[in-house]
Amino acid sequence: MNINTNFNKLPDYYLFTEINNRKKTFEQAHPDARLIKLGVGDVTLPLPRTIVDAMHQAVEELAHIETFRGYGLEQGSRFLRHAVIDNDYKPLGINLDIDEVFISDGAGSDLGNLSELFSTNNRVAVLDPVYPAYIDTNVIAGRAGEWINGRWSEIEYLPCTAENNFVPPLPKSKPDIIYLCFPNNPTGTTLSRSQLQDWVNFAIQNHSIIIFDSAYEIFIQDPDVPHSIYEIWGADQCAIEVRSYSKTAGFTSVRCGYTIVPKATGLNQMWQRRQCTKYNGTSYISQRGAQATYTPQGKAGIMHNINYYKHNASLFLDSLRSMGYQVYGGVNSPYLWLRTPDNLDSWTFFDLLLNKCQILCAPGVGFGKCGEGYVRLSAFASHETTQEAINRIKQM
Amino acid sequence: MNINTNFNKLPDYYLFTEINNRKKTFEQAHPDARLIKLGVGDVTLPLPRTIVDAMHQAVEELAHIETFRGYGLEQGSRFLRHAVIDNDYKPLGINLDIDEVFISDGAGSDLGNLSELFSTNNRVAVLDPVYPAYIDTNVIAGRAGEWINGRWSEIEYLPCTAENNFVPPLPKSKPDIIYLCFPNNPTGTTLSRSQLQDWVNFAIQNHSIIIFDSAYEIFIQDPDVPHSIYEIWGADQCAIEVRSYSKTAGFTSVRCGYTIVPKATGLNQMWQRRQCTKYNGTSYISQRGAQATYTPQGKAGIMHNINYYKHNASLFLDSLRSMGYQVYGGVNSPYLWLRTPDNLDSWTFFDLLLNKCQILCAPGVGFGKCGEGYVRLSAFASHETTQEAINRIKQM
Numbered sequence: 001m002n003i004n005t006n007f008n009k010l011p012d013y014y015l016f017t018e019i020n021n022r023k024k025t026f027e028q029a030h031p032d033a034r035l036i037k038l039g040v041g042d043v044t045l046p047l048p049r050t051i052v053d054a055m056h057q058a059v060e061e062l063a064h065i066e067t068f069r070g071y072g073l074e075q076g077s078r079f080l081r082h083a084v085i086d087n088d089y090k091p092l093g094i095n096l097d098i099d100e101v102f103i104s105d106g107a108g109s110d111l112g113n114l115s116e117l118f119s120t121n122n123r124v125a126v127l128d129p130v131y132p133a134y135i136d137t138n139v140i141a142g143r144a145g146e147w148i149n150g151r152w153s154e155i156e157y158l159p160c161t162a163e164n165n166f167v168p169p170l171p172k173s174k175p176d177i178i179y180l181c182f183p184n185n186p187t188g189t190t191l192s193r194s195q196l197q198d199w200v201n202f203a204i205q206n207h208s209i210i211i212f213d214s215a216y217e218i219f220i221q222d223p224d225v226p227h228s229i230y231e232i233w234g235a236d237q238c239a240i241e242v243r244s245y246s247k248t249a250g251f252t253s254v255r256c257g258y259t260i261v262p263k264a265t266g267l268n269q270m271w272q273r274r275q276c277t278k279y280n281g282t283s284y285i286s287q288r289g290a291q292a293t294y295t296p297q298g299k300a301g302i303m304h305n306i307n308y309y310k311h312n313a314s315l316f317l318d319s320l321r322s323m324g325y326q327v328y329g330g331v332n333s334p335y336l337w338l339r340t341p342d343n344l345d346s347w348t349f350f351d352l353l354l355n356k357c358q359i360l361c362a363p364g365v366g367f368g369k370c371g372e373g374y375v376r377l378s379a380f381a382s383h384e385t386t387q388e389a390i391n392r393i394k395q396m
Numbered sequence: 397m398n399i400n401t402n403f404n405k406l407p408d409y410y411l412f413t414e415i416n417n418r419k420k421t422f423e424q425a426h427p428d429a430r431l432i433k434l435g436v437g438d439v440t441l442p443l444p445r446t447i448v449d450a451m452h453q454a455v456e457e458l459a460h461i462e463t464f465r466g467y468g469l470e471q472g473s474r475f476l477r478h479a480v481i482d483n484d485y486k487p488l489g490i491n492l493d494i495d496e497v498f499i500s501d502g503a504g505s506d507l508g509n510l511s512e513l514f515s516t517n518n519r520v521a522v523l524d525p526v527y528p529a530y531i532d533t534n535v536i537a538g539r540a541g542e543w544i545n546g547r548w549s550e551i552e553y554l555p556c557t558a559e560n561n562f563v564p565p566l567p568k569s570k571p572d573i574i575y576l577c578f579p580n581n582p583t584g585t586t587l588s589r590s591q592l593q594d595w596v597n598f599a600i601q602n603h604s605i606i607i608f609d610s611a612y613e614i615f616i617q618d619p620d621v622p623h624s625i626y627e628i629w630g631a632d633q634c635a636i637e638v639r640s641y642s643k644t645a646g647f648t649s650v651r652c653g654y655t656i657v658p659k660a661t662g663l664n665q666m667w668q669r670r671q672c673t674k675y676n677g678t679s680y681i682s683q684r685g686a687q688a689t690y691t692p693q694g695k696a697g698i699m700h701n702i703n704y705y706k707h708n709a710s711l712f713l714d715s716l717r718s719m720g721y722q723v724y725g726g727v728n729s730p731y732l733w734l735r736t737p738d739n740l741d742s743w744t745f746f747d748l749l750l751n752k753c754q755i756l757c758a759p760g761v762g763f764g765k766c767g768e769g770y771v772r773l774s775a776f777a778s779h780e781t782t783q784e785a786i787n788r789i790k791q792m
Contacts, residue, residue: 001572001605002515007666014672042466052459055681056452062649063448070438070648105501105651105679112674113509116536119398136673140512176397209397246676252466253458253680255501270403276410277532278508280642283501283679284649285451 006142015132015366016040019350026354036389038377039360041185041335043250045308047289048301051249054292058285072281075272076103076258080287084258087294088243094230096260100268102275103282103290106257107215107244112137113278114211114240114259117270118177125175127168128157129186129367129374131213134179150369159370160187162339166328167195174206180229181213183220186367186376187337188313188329190225196232203238209265210239215257218248218306219313220332236262247334249293249302256286309334312386313379319390334379337364349375357392402538411528411762412436415746422750432785434773435756437581437731439646441704443685444697447645450688454681468677471668472499472654476683480654483690484639490626496658498671499678499686501651503611503640508533509674510607510636510655513666514573521571523564524553525582525763525770527609530575546765555766556583558735562724563591570602576625577609579616582763582772583733584709584725586621592628599634605661606635611653614644614702616728632658643730645689645698652682705730708775708782715786730775733760745771753788 019039027035061067075081081101089096104110111133120142126134135155138144145154156175158168166189171178180199183190191199203210212229220227229235244257261271292298317330326339338361340349346363353359353375364374379386415435423431457463471477477497485492500506507529516538522530531551534540541550552571554564562585567574576595579586587595599606608625616623625631640653657667688694713726722735734757736745742759749755749771760770775782 001603002518003663003666004513004515007513007669010669040467044461044464044466046461046464047458049459052455055455055458059448059451059455059681062443062451062646063445065440065442068440068442068646070440071436072649106676108676109674117400117403119400122398133673140670140673207397250458250464252676253468255676255679267399270399273403273406274536277529277536278505280502280504280648280651283651283682285455285681286679 004140006140009144009147010136010139011147015362018366019360019362022351022354023360030358033358035358035360036381036385036392037360038381038389039362041247041378042252042380043247044380044382045250045305047250048298048304050295050297050301051289051292055254055285055289058288062284069284072284072287074276074279074281075099076101076282077284077287080291083291083294089228089230092228092231094228097263099272100260100262102259102261102271103287104257104259105255105282105286106246107213107242108133110242110257110259111211111213113274114242114271115141115177116274117267118209122176123154123156123173125156125158125171125173125178127160127180127184128369129160129364129371130179131181131185132367157368157370160184160189161370162326162328167191170198170202175208178203178208178210179213180210181215183214183216183225183333184329185216186335186362186364186371188331188333188335189337190220190222190332192224193226193232196226196229200229200232200235200238204234208238209267210235212239212241214241215244215247216333217243218302219310219334221310222332225332230260230262236264238265240265240267245290245293249290250305251286251289254286254289256282256290308383309379312381312383315383315386316377316379316390320393323394330379336377336379338375338377340373340375343373346372346375352396353393356396357389359389359392400536402536405540405543406532406535407543411758414762415756415758418747418750419756426754429754431754431756432777432781432788433756434777434785435758437643437774438648438776439643440776440778441646441701443646444694444700446691446693446697447685447688451650451681451685454684458680465680468680468683470672470675470677471495472497472678473680473683476687479687479690485624485626488624488627490624492656493659495668496656496664498655498657498667499683500653500655501678501682502642502653503609503638504529506638506653506655507607507609509670510638510667511537511573512670513663514605518572519550519552519569521552521554521567521569521574523556523576523580524765525556525760525767526575527577527581528763553764553766556580556585557766558722558724563587566594566598571604574599574604574606575609576606577611579612579621579729580725581612582731582758582760582767584727584729584731585733586616586618586728588620589622589628592622592625596625596628596631596634600630604634605663606631608635608637610637611640611643612729613639614698615706615730617706618728621728626656626658632660634661636661636663641686641689645686646701647682647685650682650685652678652686704779705775708777708779711779711782712773712775712786716789719790726775732773732775734771734773736769736771739769742768742771748792749789752792753785755785755788
């Protein structure tokens, strides 16, 4: 048997493993330190009661022969696909067919697996900094070329830095697959309608497909920031939108998300076939929980939590700026993208925050070369912990 | 953008879609018929109370800030991986490291995704008849060649028929990847220890990897049938074992399974990397449910259900044989593999059962050429329905 040798190309280095290693070393040296963890983007608030009750009910259904359920549809239950269309798209003026909605166990799986729809020789473009999984999945698929000077030879990187106001330039090559993530992870920045229209126009002209990750959509508050790429004219011909209940509803352990593959992309039937071959559907319990996020109490409950995180983000933004830091994101996103002071590199500032403030962040360079000189902070801690982190940074 | 053109090779025909179409046509013509559905292999009995309670508790934990959980490990929670080792492997004398166990959302995903570990030019061997997804996932990956006369040119098919007592011959080519499923779906037959040893020896000699699907392991009752391929000497060097709670514990809607990738295969780190890149872990609620299957009450509850299905299988086997049918399986499996009378082809007998008995089965030819002249019946209905089906067949 011959292995897929592309796996050998993946660097051993993995960002969150390295963060964890430095954390462990610190904790061993300082066993009494009260570490504030703002590195990983994971939610912390409990689920609203109405969502919990919906999952209790789903669990209980499985205990009785009259209500027991076996295999669901690979594409997801119709009740949830209807709820997605009625709540997430119709109010934006977007019409979707139920067959264009595919329920998943979270954005992570779909963002990885969508790559199977495309030829190996397709060219990929990503933003820099970027969520590493977009790249790694294409390394495994053999589209990345060679790892030279910290970049993949066959991938086009589109810089997003303070210098271009975090608006990526259109690609110079004609990439076949373009990964966009807005509100962006890690920078927390967004594109306006007209900026996103430029991307859709580019994709249509160049027959590219945009894989649009909008896991952080619920944090959008600026009226000029689109909530879905399908608000943009022509996007149904060239864009796949991937969403998740992880950040929206605190489902990082529950596992549920969905992906829109419009028929006009020509890829709908292929994705349907892929899912029916390699996926046996999403947990019924998780789908009932997701459905409950659309009830009036569910919506109120999740917005209560989102507003809690937004308050943290806003507190961070104002406080850090008043201390003289250059900070981005934090408005339509739970992430703050902090420029390191004195041109320190990301890891040096990471160590400084860890040792002087006992604060764990994510070093920007871990997301790509253009992340060098930045760190990412998350707004998912409690109000008290966020305030404590601010106080510690103030005294640094 | 160029698509993965391998998708175009997949035949439009899909077994269970065709079964469903014929069912619909029949129901429209006979709206009052009481149809007995023995076609799809889906469980019907409710979950044992102790498993339901464990999932209720997991759901409730997510409602409170003190017990809320976010992302779990991509490889699965340690509590469940320990339970798998202690209950499914240690009693068989098999030692596994916790890093060799990967929790999944079910066997379907892993059986599909494991193919990514291998080079595109690897050669595949499958049994015939065979569960269609093993083949389709390799068609998508580009390993199947062309569809000629109802078979893929680059896949080696190993016939399993009454003529060879459903013991597949060793491959003539040197396949790199061999899919085995025992207790077998669809035939319900098994291999003895010494028969499976022949396969492991073959794999070691030829540097092949065996992907061993043992989703129906819990139905094994013959003492000479191994419960895991790792009972066989050398299998840790050449076999990946894929298991599921779907049939074991009635989890077809809950979604949980696991895959063993021994370090001695050389593939463990690759699978770990694949999962960390393209999978964000299995639902915490499902994992707590799976853990509860290993408690004394959990084990008793699931064996109660399994014995219920076994009773059906045994009733079917005895009754059909006493009517003069040639029937296989049904002892270590919930499936019965019935030779059609009078050399009828599978679909003709399917239509006969549907029209004369209002019974829905799965036509054997849908699983491969060597399934021609057989149909599959499942033992997942109620005792009463099973008895009713037998009565109807008797009167046919």
